[in-house]
Amino acid sequence: MRKVQVFLALLFAVLATNAQISFTSKNMPKAGDTARVSLALPTSLPTGWRSAGANKTWDFSKLNPTGTQLREFKASFRTPYAFYFFNQVGEKIADTLGGGPLTFTNVHNFYSTTNSVYKAEGLGYSVTGIPLAANYTDDDEIYQFPLEYNDSDVSTFRFKFEVPGQQLITYIQQGTRTNVVDAYGSIKTPFKTYSDVIRVKTIMNQVDTIVSPLGKTGIPRPQVIYKWLAQGEVVPVLEIRGTQAIGGTFTPTEVFFRDSLKDTPNGGGNQNAFVNRMEKEESSCLRVFPVPSNDQLNIQFTCPTLVAINWPSTLKVYNAMGVAFEIPQIRASDDHWYYSIKELSSGMYQVQFMGMGIHFVKM
Numbered sequence: 001m002r003k004v005q006v007f008l009a010l011l012f013a014v015l016a017t018n019a020q021i022s023f024t025s026k027n028m029p030k031a032g033d034t035a036r037v038s039l040a041l042p043t044s045l046p047t048g049w050r051s052a053g054a055n056k057t058w059d060f061s062k063l064n065p066t067g068t069q070l071r072e073f074k075a076s077f078r079t080p081y082a083f084y085f086f087n088q089v090g091e092k093i094a095d096t097l098g099g100g101p102l103t104f105t106n107v108h109n110f111y112s113t114t115n116s117v118y119k120a121e122g123l124g125y126s127v128t129g130i131p132l133a134a135n136y137t138d139d140d141e142i143y144q145f146p147l148e149y150n151d152s153d154v155s156t157f158r159f160k161f162e163v164p165g166q167q168l169i170t171y172i173q174q175g176t177r178t179n180v181v182d183a184y185g186s187i188k189t190p191f192k193t194y195s196d197v198i199r200v201k202t203i204m205n206q207v208d209t210i211v212s213p214l215g216k217t218g219i220p221r222p223q224v225i226y227k228w229l230a231q232g233e234v235v236p237v238l239e240i241r242g243t244q245a246i247g248g249t250f251t252p253t254e255v256f257f258r259d260s261l262k263d264t265p266n267g268g269g270n271q272n273a274f275v276n277r278m279e280k281e282e283s284s285c286l287r288v289f290p291v292p293s294n295d296q297l298n299i300q301f302t303c304p305t306l307v308a309i310n311w312p313s314t315l316k317v318y319n320a321m322g323v324a325f326e327i328p329q330i331r332a333s334d335d336h337w338y339y340s341i342k343e344l345s346s347g348m349y350q351v352q353f354m355g356m357g358i359h360f361v362k363m
Contacts, residue, residue, distance in 0.1 A: 001306050015332035021184045021196050023147040027236040028113040031075035031089050038065035038190075038233060039350070043086035045240070053200070054149065056185035058228070060238060063190050063257060066359050067348045071235060074111065081124030082307065084133035085110040088121060094323060096345045097125070105129075108344070111142075118143040134161045140177065147198060147229070152180045168212060175206035187238060191259045194230040194237055201226055203244075224250060227348065233258060254318060254350075258282065288351055288358045297336045297360060299351065311337045317349045326350070 027034075040063040047059060072092065074084040077093075094107040104125040112121055120144055122135040140157035158174040181197040184277045202225040224244045227236040235258060242252040287300040299311075314326040315337075330338040340351075344362045351358050 020148055021198050023143075023145070023198055023229050023231070024028065025113050025115050025118060025145050027229070027234060028118045029073040029089055029091070029111070029233060030113075031073060033073045034236045035071045035233070035235045036259055037069055037071060038063075039067045039069070039348075040065055040255040041259065042240075042242070042255050045252060045255065049240075052182040052201075053330065054184060056199075057185050058187040058238075058308075060191055060257065061188045063255065065190065065257075065259060066350075068259060073234070079108055079124060080106065080126065080131040081108060081110070081133055083131075083137070084124060085122060088112050092122065094319075097323075106131075117141050117143055118145070120157075123159075134159065138174070142177070142181065144202070146201060147179075147181050149181050149184045149198065149250075152178070154178045154282060157276065158191045170211040172209040172211065173206065174209075175204060176189075178203040178205075187230075187258045189238055189259075191237075194228075194233075197228045197230045199226060199228050199238065247279070288360045293341060293360060293362060295342050297327065297339045297341050297351075299339065316338050317341075317344075317351050319347055319349055 009053075011132075044063050046059060046062070046160045073089050074091070076088045076090050077083045077343075079085075081090065088110045089112070090108040090110045092106070092108050095105060097104045097107050097163040100104045104127060105219055106124075106126045108124040109120060110122050112119060118213065120136065120140040120180060122133055124131065124133050126132065136157060136159045138156055138158040139153040140159070141153075143157070144153045153175050156175070157177060159172070161171040162169070180201045180203075181198050182201045184197065186195045187197050204221075204225065206223065208219045208221055208222045210219070217246070222243060224242055226238075226240045228238040230237045236256070236259040238257045239254075240252050241254040242250055244250045289298050299315075311329065311332065313329050315329065316324050316326055325344060327341050328342065330340050332338070341362050346362055348359055348361055351360065
């Protein structure tokens with residue numbers, strides 16, 4: 001009898017160790033939810049973090065936050081776009097986007113959740129103070145539930161954006177989203193340790209098309225995203241975005257993790273302390289100045305290269321939420337390049353070059 005009891009105890013222990021982690025719609029953001037996330041440099045990622053499988057242990061505790069952002073989810077009736085998005089949840093993603101005659105303010109994404117899917121349904125924005133909206137013609141299904149280890153799904157999406165009253169430019173975003181739950185286990189971040197997480201690997205095959213009187217221009221924007229999801233958290237506890245070459249080489253460009261309030265401008269802290277810390281992070285090869293800056297950004301790259309570097313006429317920078325902007329080159333001189341940031345809103349941004357990232361503040 002004693003042997004039977006021992007055997008059953010061991011059996012239950014094994015079953016408990018290999019118990020399936022299931023992630024459902026109850027963990028999706030609801031109206032009134034808030035979550036603070038921090039941005040970290042991709043160069044601080046530990047080795048071997050991409051390894052997939054069961055009962056994994058990840059240690060990201062040495063990630064160094066360089067800025068924080070408060071994510072707030074609101075009922076649509078608490079936004080200017082309730083007329084367009086009834087009973088949905090909105091999240092503000094930008095104060096201002098675009099420039100000149102195509103300047104959009106108070107920009108929100110809107111989401112809906114059912115027992116089977118969490119999806120993006122549209123964008124709310126204002127032009128000269130007038131609330132407008134653009135809806136997905138094919139909703140972007142971000143997650144399909146339940147999410148469990150080895151699950152996978154493929155969905156399509158299509159989004160068409162145009163400003164009423166002008167027939168010059170139409171923006172179309174379409175593609176496929178492939179989700180694979182490729183791992184589960186425990187994860188340690190600078191914020192806390194989570195014992196039961198699943199990891200969702202998302203492959204985005206996306207093409208952005210700009211339609212103008214000159215014709216159509218298609219811009220491929222492939223992206224790979226890794227998200228660690230934990231029970232009780234409405235946003236990923238860690239998210240890594242990047243690009244993957246045909247040969248399989250993954251290049252991370254953005255890292256976000258669930259966090260608490262930090263002493264940075266985006267977290268409500270002291271800007272001078274942020275600037276001092278940022279200067280210490282500068283690569284010996286890549287330097288961005290002045291910090292903070294207002295109209296012009298100077299970039300210096302001093303690492304030896306086999307061939308001369310031909311920097312692009314426009315350079316991509318990212319804000320704290322991962323939204324990309326392009327800044328135009330003004331001029332170049334030896335190992336210095338000068339870019340205009342006049343059109344950027346005030347805040348923190350990141351420049352990525354040759355696997356290195358440097359942050360700067362726009363006043």
